[in-house]
Amino acid sequence: MKTRTIAIIIALLQTIAAACQSESALYGHAMNFARQGCKDSLFYSLDRMVTLYGARDADLLPELLLEPRLRPYHSDSRWIQVKDRLRKARIEAASESPRPCQTDTATRLDNTPIVNSYDIDLTIDVAAKRIDVRADIDIDFRGNSHADLYLWRHTQLSRVAVNGQAARYEFAKDIEAPWIRPSGRLRIDAGTARGAARITTAYTCRLDSIPEDGFAACDSSLVMLTYYMGWYPIDIDHETSTANIDIHITPGFELTGSGIISRKADTWHMTQPWEGFDYTIIASPDLKQKTVSHNNRKIEVVSLGFPDADADSVAVRSAEIMDYYTRLYRLEPNGRQLRIFLFPAGGGGAYSRRNFIVCCCQRYNEWLYQLLAHEIGHFWWSSAPTDQWEDWLNESFAQYSSLCAIRQHLGSAVFDDYIEAYREWARTACPIRGLNRQANGAFYTFYHKGAVLLYDLQQRIGDKAFFDLMHHLATKRIGSQHDFEAETSRRLSHDDCLWIERRLNQ
Structure with missing residues (x-):
């Protein structure tokens, strides 16, 4: 008592x-x-x-x-x-105080120069917080007089050449690219080249001012070089390049990344033969690795400061999610290998690329399960441009996929809680159509409002018709609103298509 x-x-x-x-x-x-x-x-x-x-x-x-x-x-x-x-x-x-909605007025140009491949020699001096890079870039100028690439702002260039000849260039450190911070615009004059050419660059990046809340690091416990910091000259208009990278790093560091990793003596090598845009390099003296083989798939979990038992859960649940989506959409993902990197960092978050996911997290829980389910969803939904409102075809579809996985894993009652929560976020979110991808509150629109739209569409047309539509959209790797509307007009009624259009504008 x-x-x-x-x-x-x-x-x-x-x-x-x-x-x-x-x-x-x-x-x-x-x-x-x-x-x-x-x-x-x-x-x-x-x-x-x-x-x-x-x-x-x-x-x-x-x-x-x-x-x-x-x-x-x-x-x-x-x-x-x-x-x-x-x-x-x-x-x-x-x-x-209604939320201001910034519309997207930018026009995407189809004839900008396009980077096809990178050959990079990278030296990482961890103690000095510096990288030295020589990058040979195969590019097609496509009739343009110059190419705009983006690079880490704290970079000192020592050479820029086009087809072996010194080229004129301007490195404007006050012109930043979306998502890549801090960065500057490297404008390279094409000279006499107007088509296929090779750009050669040599430069040093000082990494002593990396933001703490980003996907980047350079210290004695972790080196993390990603697209989001611009450690290589980035073509922000295209996502179809490949890369071969030789890496030299302070002894004692183990290395992983977004591509196929190998090692010969003191030199690491990463090749990424599939088309993409992000070449992530991760190194630490304390990396742990475990691999799970399941249904002819290989799930590799690389972690830093993450509990072993939780890493096991991540591997098993990720395999289950991939199996579930394969059944749900009646379509295998691109590739049968997945590498997941888990590391503790402030701010949380994650991103996915083909065969590769990075998660900031402390332990395995429901939040991480849903995050993994979203990122794995991008293996089916990732073909639309990411810098404009059509990104809803990536993010909303991956987010609703994660909610379907939540229902499969945790039951309908928990799923209903998510839908109710997402409706609250969607209530005050800006319309999807035309929203600037960098607008304040865009996350709520593309992740929550779009997911609710898809849920309501499923309720409207029924499970069978809905997942038949999702199967055809995923199979065709729908990458634009025009293609989405063409496919929905073939498979849904006129009234249903008008309903989707109204919801995109609400």
């Missing part, structure tokens, strides 16, 4: 303390009460969060909807009251 009384007193004191806490502290208290089964204290904390932060934090309701620790309390009538109050607060706040 005394023990129970003490527990009640402690919970009461925590509740009183929670009344004057910050939002993050209130959230922490609420989760502790949920874990302890203290219903009254839990709902008191939630009530305080709604009162103090419901109108200020637009993400609070959807985040609570997706919080696994609150699911045992969804049948309590007070949970419905919390949701209703938060929903009202969100709607009122959105009506007072």
Whole structure:
């Protein structure tokens, strides 16, 4: 009896303390009460969060909807009251300050120079936080007088040549490319070349100012060179190049990356013979690796500072997700090999390329499962341009795929929570059609609003018709809105196509 009384007193004191806490502290208290089964204290904390932060934090309701620790309390009538109050607060706040929607006015040019391949010699000096690069670039100028490539801003160029002849160039460090930060524009004069040519560059990148929240690093524990930092001259208009890279790095580092890795003596080699645009190099003295073979697929998990048992879970679940999507879309993904790199870093997040996924994470949990399911979804949905609103054909489709995987893995009740949360995010999100991919809040549009559109389409036309459509879209690797509309017009009614069009504009 005394023990129970003490527990009640402690919970009461925590509740009183929670009344004057910050939002993050209130959230922490609420989760502790949920874990302890203290219903009254839990709902008191939630009530305080709604009162103090419901109108200020637009993400609070959807985040609570997706919080696994609150699911045992969804049948309590007070949970419905919390949701209703938060929903009202969100709607009122959105009506007072609607989100500005920046449309995409840029015109994609079809005749820009195109990089076909890279031959790179890369030396990484970890202690000096520096890389020295010689890059031979096979390019087609396609009749243009110059080519614009993008490179890490803190770069010192020592040579730029076209077909062996010194070339004029301008490195504008104040002109940055989307997604590649910090970067500068390297404009190379074509000289007499107007078609196929070879550009030769030599340069040094100083890596002592890498942003902490990005997919890049250079220190004694981790070297990470990716597209997002522009360590090689990047053609941002095309995604069809290949690469061969020789890598020299400080002794004691093991190496992995986005391509096929081999080693001869002190030189590592990475080849990427499939078409792409990102050449990721990862090295550390402490890399761990484990491989799972399943249904003629090879899943390789490379990790840094990640629990071994959790890495096993990642490998097994990833294989299950690939099997599920193969059945769902009646189509095998490109390739039968997948490499996943897991590392702890602030900010979280992930990205995928063909045969390769990078995840920032601390441990395996539901959040990571859904993240992996999204990135694996890109093996079916990745053909549309990523720098304009047609990226919804990549992101919305991969995100809805991940929700289907959630339903398969965790059940319909959890899936319904995700749909409800996504509807809340979609309620105040900008329209999909024409939205600038870099606009504030674009994430909510392309990931959440688009996923809800696909769910509602499935409810409208039925499971069979919906997944038949998805099968044909995936098989044809639909890469533009024009192609999407052509395929839907062949397989759906006129009214259904008009419905999709209205939803894209809402």
